[in-house]
Amino acid sequence: MEPNHKVLIMRCDAYDPERIAGIVKEGMEELGARPSGRVLLKPNLVIAHPERFPHAFTRKEFLDGVISAVKVRAEDVEEIAVGERSGIVIPTRYNFKSSGYRDVINRHKVKTYYFDESRQVPVRLSKEGRLRDSVYVPKPIAQCDYLINLPKFKAHPWCRVTLSLKNLMGLQDDRHRLVDHNLFLEHKIADLQEVIRSKFIAIDGIIAGQKMMLTPTPFPLGAIVMGTNSCAVDTVGCHMVHVNPEDVSHLRLAAERGYGPMSLEEIEVSGDFPLEEVQERTWGFEICFERVDDYFGKDGNLTCTVGTFPEAHSPDYCWGGCPGALQEAMHIFTSFYTDSDKRMKKIQYVVGKVEGPLDLEGDERIIFTGSCTSWEGRIDGEVVKIESSYKTASEVDERKTKSNDMLLKMGTALWNCARNRSSRYIRIEACPVSVAEHLHYLSALGKIKNPNLEPRLMIPVYIAYWRMRASRLLNRFFG
Numbered sequence: 001m002e003p004n005h006k007v008l009i010m011r012c013d014a015y016d017p018e019r020i021a022g023i024v025k026e027g028m029e030e031l032g033a034r035p036s037g038r039v040l041l042k043p044n045l046v047i048a049h050p051e052r053f054p055h056a057f058t059r060k061e062f063l064d065g066v067i068s069a070v071k072v073r074a075e076d077v078e079e080i081a082v083g084e085r086s087g088i089v090i091p092t093r094y095n096f097k098s099s100g101y102r103d104v105i106n107r108h109k110v111k112t113y114y115f116d117e118s119r120q121v122p123v124r125l126s127k128e129g130r131l132r133d134s135v136y137v138p139k140p141i142a143q144c145d146y147l148i149n150l151p152k153f154k155a156h157p158w159c160r161v162t163l164s165l166k167n168l169m170g171l172q173d174d175r176h177r178l179v180d181h182n183l184f185l186e187h188k189i190a191d192l193q194e195v196i197r198s199k200f201i202a203i204d205g206i207i208a209g210q211k212m213m214l215t216p217t218p219f220p221l222g223a224i225v226m227g228t229n230s231c232a233v234d235t236v237g238c239h240m241v242h243v244n245p246e247d248v249s250h251l252r253l254a255a256e257r258g259y260g261p262m263s264l265e266e267i268e269v270s271g272d273f274p275l276e277e278v279q280e281r282t283w284g285f286e287i288c289f290e291r292v293d294d295y296f297g298k299d300g301n302l303t304c305t306v307g308t309f310p311e312a313h314s315p316d317y318c319w320g321g322c323p324g325a326l327q328e329a330m331h332i333f334t335s336f337y338t339d340s341d342k343r344m345k346k347i348q349y350v351v352g353k354v355e356g357p358l359d360l361e362g363d364e365r366i367i368f369t370g371s372c373t374s375w376e377g378r379i380d381g382e383v384v385k386i387e388s389s390y391k392t393a394s395e396v397d398e399r400k401t402k403s404n405d406m407l408l409k410m411g412t413a414l415w416n417c418a419r420n421r422s423s424r425y426i427r428i429e430a431c432p433v434s435v436a437e438h439l440h441y442l443s444a445l446g447k448i449k450n451p452n453l454e455p456r457l458m459i460p461v462y463i464a465y466w467r468m469r470a471s472r473l474l475n476r477f478f479g
């Protein structure tokens with residue numbers, strides 16, 4: 001079979017904007033990428049903080065280099081902009097500042113779109129196999145002519161890896177992002193490919209991230225990966241770290257829907273960093289794709305009981321929702337406060353449909369997490385019945401979603417904990433229960449410090465929050 005897609009792997013072992021600009025410009029030339037019209041650069045800025053989250057995001061030097069290259073290659077440009085919606089309800093404008101993006105953007109005089117402040121518009125979907133008939137995206141995405149996708153090369157506890165296909169999750173604001181962020185996460189990622197296709201992709205793999213997506217362990221990969229088709233780029237990315245592309249469900253679904261290849265036979269892999277040499281370097285690259293009942297409980301005070309789940313395609317585990325959010329939250333705790341998992345009070349985390357008695361220790365508290373969770377039994381002699389309130393995708397209307405506002409979430413979680421402070425157990429109903437909510441509940445029940453309440457972080461985050469609210473209000477009328 002003749003390869004009809006080209007992917008470049010280039011050596012780059014330092015965050016030097018000039019060098020990155022040269023490599024990306026060469027890559028764009030070789031791949032025939034010529035941005036025009038309304039050009040939008042979409043980095044991965046899920047969270048950014050130079051000390052707490054240094055390896056979670058596409059670095060500012062990378063963005064700097066790519067903007068320089070785009071300016072040289074672009075033709076008939078109406079606008080060059082950088083847009084993103086960060087994760088875990090933190091205002092995107094906070095992360096633009098803490099990542100250093102603001103300085104880069106100001107220097108290059110390009111536009112910024114904080115997608116959580118933009119007006120959200122519906123886009124119709126019609127591709128066979130889609131999960132939904134429409135999804136909401138920010139207006140600048142609906143108007144974009146040329147999307148440049150700039151992911152960070154990272155492992156991911158929900159999806160194994162996060163590369164260019166998964167990076168489109170950052171298009172949606174909080175209200176819409178968490179819709180289907182559950183057993184259907186991989187289907188959702190495939191749906192988003194119909195909204196907009198990346199015309200040029202450059203992955204920041206200079207320092208890659210292992211295991212978690214928010215608190216990854218750094219790995220000096222020393223590579224920039226470029227291409228013009230997301231499936232092709234992600235397929236090569238998988239092979240770079242010994243992951244079988246068939247095991248990455250959103251890549252398989254996207255390829256099945258005709259968005260691109262997932263076989264190396266259909267891809268010409270080129271560049272100055274041979275794939276075999278990359279693979280030699282990445283033996284031992286850590287992917288964390290483990291169930292929480294295997295992951296926790298060995299030496300910390302958190303144990304997990306996992307039941308069964310209500311969708312036929314994944315009855316044994318929910319890879320896209322609550323369990324992965326728990327893993328991310330626990331890693332955030334330990335990155336802020338060493339040994340949080342050992343210092344916290346004993347907690348049993350129960351998720352899914354669980355049958356039979358729970359194996360409880362004397363003072364252990366129980367969190368029944370997620371709408372799909374159900375259990376019936378006795379706790380301290382009292383009969384307890386937890387019922388599932390899970391809704392299938394067709395029962396959830398994406399036009400009538402609930403707010404995922406940062407303060408509302410915090411207030412609701414803390415109130416729920418206060419109301420149940422003398423109870424052995426607490427019920428959290430959401431699908432999914434987000435990383436931010438996990439942080440609140442685990443800190444309240446486990447009696448450990450809440451990173452959300454760190455004074456040094458709180459003040460700039462709350463300033464950004466109120467500016468975000470004001471700007472969103474303006475955009476609702478004038479955006």
Ligand code: SF4
Binds near residue numbers: 320369432
């Ligand atoms: S409630 Fe949580 S665990 Fe259950 S299906 Fe939803 S996201 Fe998955």
